[in-house]
Amino acid sequence: MGVTERPFVVERAGDTIPGILWSPEASAGPSPLVLVGHGGHGEKRNRNGLAMARRLVRRLGYAVAAIDAIDHGERGPIRPPDHRAYRALWHKPDTFDRMSADWQATLDALSDLPSIDSGRVAYWGLSMGTMFGVPLVAAEPRIKVAVLGLCGFTGPSADRGRIATRHAAEAPRITCPVLFFVQWHDERFYRQGAFDLFDQVGSKDKRLHAHPGAHGELPAAEATDATIAFLRPRFSSAQEA
Amino acid sequence: MGVTERPFVVERAGDTIPGILWSPEASAGPSPLVLVGHGGHGEKRNRNGLAMARRLVRRLGYAVAAIDAIDHGERGPIRPPDHRAYRALWHKPDTFDRMSADWQATLDALSDLPSIDSGRVAYWGLSMGTMFGVPLVAAEPRIKVAVLGLCGFTGPSADRGRIATRHAAEAPRITCPVLFFVQWHDERFYRQGAFDLFDQVGSKDKRLHAHPGAHGELPAAEATDATIAFLRPRFSSAQEA
Numbered sequence: 001m002g003v004t005e006r007p008f009v010v011e012r013a014g015d016t017i018p019g020i021l022w023s024p025e026a027s028a029g030p031s032p033l034v035l036v037g038h039g040g041h042g043e044k045r046n047r048n049g050l051a052m053a054r055r056l057v058r059r060l061g062y063a064v065a066a067i068d069a070i071d072h073g074e075r076g077p078i079r080p081p082d083h084r085a086y087r088a089l090w091h092k093p094d095t096f097d098r099m100s101a102d103w104q105a106t107l108d109a110l111s112d113l114p115s116i117d118s119g120r121v122a123y124w125g126l127s128m129g130t131m132f133g134v135p136l137v138a139a140e141p142r143i144k145v146a147v148l149g150l151c152g153f154t155g156p157s158a159d160r161g162r163i164a165t166r167h168a169a170e171a172p173r174i175t176c177p178v179l180f181f182v183q184w185h186d187e188r189f190y191r192q193g194a195f196d197l198f199d200q201v202g203s204k205d206k207r208l209h210a211h212p213g214a215h216g217e218l219p220a221a222e223a224t225d226a227t228i229a230f231l232r233p234r235f236s237s238a239q240e241a
Numbered sequence: 242m243g244v245t246e247r248p249f250v251v252e253r254a255g256d257t258i259p260g261i262l263w264s265p266e267a268s269a270g271p272s273p274l275v276l277v278g279h280g281g282h283g284e285k286r287n288r289n290g291l292a293m294a295r296r297l298v299r300r301l302g303y304a305v306a307a308i309d310a311i312d313h314g315e316r317g318p319i320r321p322p323d324h325r326a327y328r329a330l331w332h333k334p335d336t337f338d339r340m341s342a343d344w345q346a347t348l349d350a351l352s353d354l355p356s357i358d359s360g361r362v363a364y365w366g367l368s369m370g371t372m373f374g375v376p377l378v379a380a381e382p383r384i385k386v387a388v389l390g391l392c393g394f395t396g397p398s399a400d401r402g403r404i405a406t407r408h409a410a411e412a413p414r415i416t417c418p419v420l421f422f423v424q425w426h427d428e429r430f431y432r433q434g435a436f437d438l439f440d441q442v443g444s445k446d447k448r449l450h451a452h453p454g455a456h457g458e459l460p461a462a463e464a465t466d467a468t469i470a471f472l473r474p475r476f477s478s479a480q481e482a
Contacts (some may be wrong), residue, residue: 083437099337106458182449184440184449191436194433195436199425199452204453205453206453207427207450207452208449208450209425209448209449209451210439210448210449210450210451211448212445212446212447225470229466229470
C-alpha cells in the first residue's frame with residue numbers, strides 16, 4: 001500500500017504549528033488517525049517516527065499525523081544537543097497547556113478531512129511524547145487509545161519533580177486503553193518511577209512492555225509490532241488490513 | 242490445521258511420568274517443540290494449557306508436550322484446594338531436582354521422535370511452571386527459548402523465601418531469550434519480587450509484559466498471542482505457518 005505524505009499548518013492563538021499527515025494512497029473510507037508526539041530534541045519527521053508512520057499506514061491502513069512540539073523542529077530553537085533551550089521549555093508555566101491546545105487544534109483541523117474517522121483517534125508518544133501526552137490524553141476524550149512510555153516520576157534531572165507533580169494529578173484521569181513501554185535500564189527516567197506512572201494511569205485496559213537497555217534503546221520494529229497488535233483490536237473494523 | 246493428541250509415559254528412576262503430546266496432523270518435517278509446565282494444583286491437560294497447546298499447533302505448526310508435575314494430576318495427591326499437600330511438595334528437599342530430571346527425561350524421549358526438531362525446543366510455564374522452570378531452563382541447554390512469569394522472589398507464603406533463594410542462584414544462569422509475564426496486582430507473588438526475578442534472569446534478550454489484575458487473571462488469548470510473536474522469529478524456518 002502506498003503512503004501519501006502531506007505537510008500541513010495549523011494556526012492557533014498566534015502560533016503556527018507545522019505538521020505532516022501520512023495516509024494510505026488508496027482508502028475504502030475514513031481511516032483511524034494516530035497522533036504521534038516526538039521525543040525531546042526531535043521533530044515531526046524524525047527517523048523512527050517516520051518509519052513507524054509508514055508502517056502504520058501500510059499495515060493498518062490508518063492515517064498518522066505528527067507536529068513539531070513547542071520550540072522543536074521548525075518551531076526552534078531546540079536542536080540537539082541544546083540542553084539549555086530544552087530545559088527552558090519545562091520552566092515556562094504554560095508549556096503543557098499550550099502543547100495540549102496545539103494537539104487539540106490539530107485534531108480539530110484533521111477531523112474536518114473526509115479521509116479521517118474522528119471517532120477512532122489514538123495518541124502515540126514516548127519520552128517527551130509522554131511528558132506532553134499524559135495531560136493531553138487525560139484532557140481529550142476524542143483520544144480513544146494511547147501508547148506511552150519511556151517516562152516516569154523519577155530521574156536524574158531536577159525538572160522531573162515538577163513534571164511528575166503534573167503527571168501524578170493527570171494520569172488517574174486517563175481512562176482509555178494504554179500500552180506503556182519501559183526500558184529496563186533507562187538512565188533518564190528511573191524504572192521504579194516509570195512503574196509508578198503506569199500504576200497511576202486510570203485505565204482498566206492497560207499493558208506494560210519492558211525491554212532491556214537504555215532510554216534510547218527501545219527496539220523500534222518490535223515497538224511498532226506491539227503498537228499494531230494493541231491498536232488493531234481496539235479500532236477493529238472492516239476497513240483494516 | 243488438525244491437532245493430534247497422544248498420551249505418553251516416561252519412566253525414570255522408579256517414577257512414572259504421564260504426559261501428552263499435541264502435534265500437527267500433517268507436517269512437512271520435524272517441528273519445534275514447546276514444553277508446557279502447568280501451575281500449582283493443575284495438571285497436564287488443564288483448560289488454559291490445552292487451549293494454548295492447540296493454538297500453538299494450529300498457528301505455528303509446532304508440537305507441544307505437557308507432563309503432570311510431581312504430586313499433581315495422575316501423580317496425585319494434590320487436588321485443588323488441597324493446600325497441605327501442595328505446601329508439602331515445597332518442603333521435600335529434592336522437588337526441584339526431580340522435576341528438572343523429569344522434564345529432561347521427557348525431552349530425551351520426545352527428541353527420539355522423527356516429528357520433533359530437538360534443536361528448537363522452548364519451555365513455557367507460569368506460576369508453579371516458573372518455580373520449576375527457572376532451575377530447568379538454567380540447567381538445560383536444549384531449551385532455546387522460555388516463557389516464564391507470575392512468579393517472583395516475594396509473596397505472602399512462607400515457602401517463597403526458600404524458593405527465592407534457589408531462583409536467585411539460578412536465574413542468572415538463564416541465557417536464552419525469555420518472555421516474562423507479570424500480573425500488576427498479583428496477590429501470590431508481589432510485583433516488586435517479580436521484577437526482581439526478571440531483573441536477575443541472565444538473558445540479554447528478555448521482555449516483560451505486565452497486565453492489570455490478580456494472579457489468576459492473565460488474559461489467556463493475549464498471552465498466547467505474545468508467546469507466538471516471541472517464539473516465531475526465534476524459531477523461524479520455512480516450516481512455519
